[in-house]
Amino acid sequence: MIAVYKKELKSYFYTPGAYIFMGAFLLIAGLLFSLQNVFAGDSNYAGFLSSLIFIFLLVVPILTMKLFTEEKRQKTDILLLSSPVSIIGIVLGKYLAAVTVFAATLLITMLYPLFLSFHGRMDWAQIWGTYIGFFFLGSAFIAIGTFLSEVAESQTSAAILTFCGLLASWIIDYIISFVPTSSMAGAIFILILAGAAIAVFQSKAQDWRISAAAAVIAIAAVCILYIVTPDMLYGLISKFIAWFSLTSRFQRFSMGILKLDAVIYYLSFSAFFLYVTGSRIENRRWS
Amino acid sequence: MIQVEHLTKKFGRIVAVDDISFRIKKGEIIGFLGPNGAGKSTTMNILTGCISASEGKALINGIDILEEPAKVKKMIGYLPENPPLYGEMTAKEFLHTVCDLKNIPKPVRKDEINRVMKRVGIVDVSGRLIRNLSKGYKQRVGLAQAMIGKPPIMILDEPTVGLDPGQIIGIRNLINDLGRDHTVILSSHILSEVQAVCERVMIIAKGKIIASDTPENLSQHLFGSNRLFVSVAAETAAVEKTVKSIPDIIEYQIEEGEEIGAVSVKMKAAENTDIRKAVFSAFAAANQPLLMMRPIDMSLEEIFLDLTSAEVEL
Structure with missing residues (x-):
């Protein structure tokens, strides 16, 4: 892994x-920074960092687009696959290299609050919190980018896919307020998800009896839930979508609150995408 | 050393490698010969652990590549069809990276890189970006990459493709040299190359091994010295008459010779029959002087075409 990371x-x-x-x-x-803090004479640095998210979203694709596409184009993936490095090692090495470049950039921006601190009082807890949040958020963005770079065939398509993916995760917060919240909608939503899962199973296993049984069980379970505890289904769609909202968890950091659940969320989010990337490479070897 | 049993690889419905088995002893230089798309590269990719087989297994020194990939990969140096090079690095930096990937211990790294660079002859260009190197040098850097760490097995996929004749000879000598302390598997669709370098040839077509022997045996065993080329100073019609009078000749072909007043004849007898004496006496009796007579050695090229086209007819 270290070899891939260094490379x-x-x-x-x-x-x-x-x-x-x-x-x-x-x-x-x-x-x-100049416009918002220096010229305006504002020492609210955390606010500035939060507004950086959108810019970061624009530049992450530059960082991740070449991770796997370039290996595929130069045919150097064979070098990595034929050397004694595990696939998870390859993925992790590449991911951590991108995270390192990102972290180094973030480190440079720390000059800004240092500069501000000469002229006014700073809320350091809040700044550190925001930086930590920003780091984890960025790492999660990079994990998405790493995955999409494995999926895409060229750097350009990887960059566009990553940009769209990140943009989607960013506007999720706005979408949430528009989705239906009734219990009925929640029930239908579960049925759609179950239907999709069964369809995937059917296409892989080709067994009608199990699929049909699963479908019957799913419908029965949803009906029972709807009749017994309709409250549980209330607002289910927005809760579900909120799982994918990376930015909403960032808000707490920028208030200076370091919450473990948010950190774990970001880490597991990254881990999930890296795992999927690794298993895609593994699958390609088998097919 | 290398033991392959009932190896099969399917890509969807396409069977790229179809139930092949072979064994390779230590120190052998083996040539995989076959037309493009015959399954040579796929077999090599399976042996090096880049892709997995659908069925069957490959053992390297008794270790299954699927079970302990890291161990096996350490024993193999692989030069794929397109040498995997990072264009943005210099040759030396690239080899350092390869040392990293192959876990070559730091203290011996420098010596190892120098040794390999000297052996493939890239010391002069070691400081140049790989991107800017010529195809021949790129190929050599690729070969250097495979040699790092002295793996006991070298697998080279079309090592001389795209090189000029001088470079081809250089690489061939290098492979011959490598054969002294490595087991080498190389693939090619150029027959003279395999003939020049390999001790044993496996002809692969449509994912199957259709012949496996030394290059000499392949040309002799299969076709013997039952084919002759003669040049005769006589009229075509007269020569044809003489040829027809010789028993055992199954096939013949008469052409206007290159020399003025001479006719050249290619003839073929049944297998394992020596017709040289009969041919000589027949022409002598007809008072048609033989200017030249030589056996037609079937080149690997012909054997190859013969075997592979027979496969097509089946």
Whole structure:
């Protein structure tokens, strides 16, 4: 894993990748900082960091788009696969290299609050909280990007896919307020999810009897739930969608609250995407 | 050393490798020969653990590649069809990265890289970006990559593709050299190459091994010296008459010869029959002077075409 990590980090700095990422991010961040904090004479640095999320969303694809697509194009994936490194090691090495470039960039922006601290009093707890939150949020973004880079065939498509994916996770918070919240809607939603799961099972296992039985059980279970405890189904869709909202969990960090559940959420979110990436590579070997 | 049993690989409905089994002893240089798409690269990819077999197993030194991939991968140096090179690195940096990947201990790393670079002859270009190197040098850097760590087995997929004749000879010598202390498997669709380097040839077509022997045996065993080429100073019609009078000849072909006034004849007798004496006496009796007579050695090329096209007819 360390070998892949070192190699990936090298190639970030041997190619324009890291410089474009850092340059673009720091340029916009610097501009925003000057306008929002310096010229306005505002010492609310955490607010500035929160507004950086959107910019970060724009530049993450630059960081992750080449992770796997470039290996595929140069046919160097064979080198990694034929060397004594595990697939999880490959994925993790690449992911951590991208996270390192991101963390280094974040470290540079720490000059800003340092600069502000000469001129006013800073709420350091809040700033540290926001930075930690930002780091975990960014790592989760990078995990999505890593996964999509494995899925895509070219750097361009990887970048576009990643951008759309991150944008979707960002607007989830807005979507939530528009989805229906009634118990009936929740019941229908569960049935749709169950239907999709059964369809996937059917296409893999090709066994009608089990699928039909599962469908009957699912319908019965939902009916019972609906009759016995309709409250449980209330607002289910928005709760479900909220699981995927990366940014909503960030809010607490920017208030200076370090909550373990949010950290675990981000870590497991990243772990999930890295796991899926690894199993996709593994699957490709078998098919 | 390498033991492959009933290996099959399917890509969806396409059977790329179809139930092949073979054994390779230590120190052998083996050539996989076959047309494009015959399953050579797929077999190599399975042996190196890049892809998994659908059925069957491959043992390297008695260890199953599926069970202990890391152990097996350490024993193999692999040069795929497209040498896997990071264009943004210099040759030396790239080899350092390969050392990292192969867990070569730090203290011996520098010596190892120097040894390999000297052996493939890339010391002069070691500081240049791989991206800017010529195809021949890229191929050599790829070969250097496979040699790092002295793996006992080298698997080379079309190692001389895209090289100029001088470079091809260089690589061949290198492979011959490697054969002294490595087991080498190489693939090619160029027959003369396999003939020049390999001790044993496996002809692969449509995912199956259709012949496996030394290059010499392949040309002799299968076709013997029952085919002759003669050049005769006589009229075509007269020569044809003489040829027809010789028993045992199954097939013949008469052409205007290159020399003026001469006719050249290619003839073929039944297997394991030596017709040289009969041919000589027949022409002598007809008073048609033989200017030249030589056996037609079937080249690997012909054997190959013969075997593979026979397969197609089936």
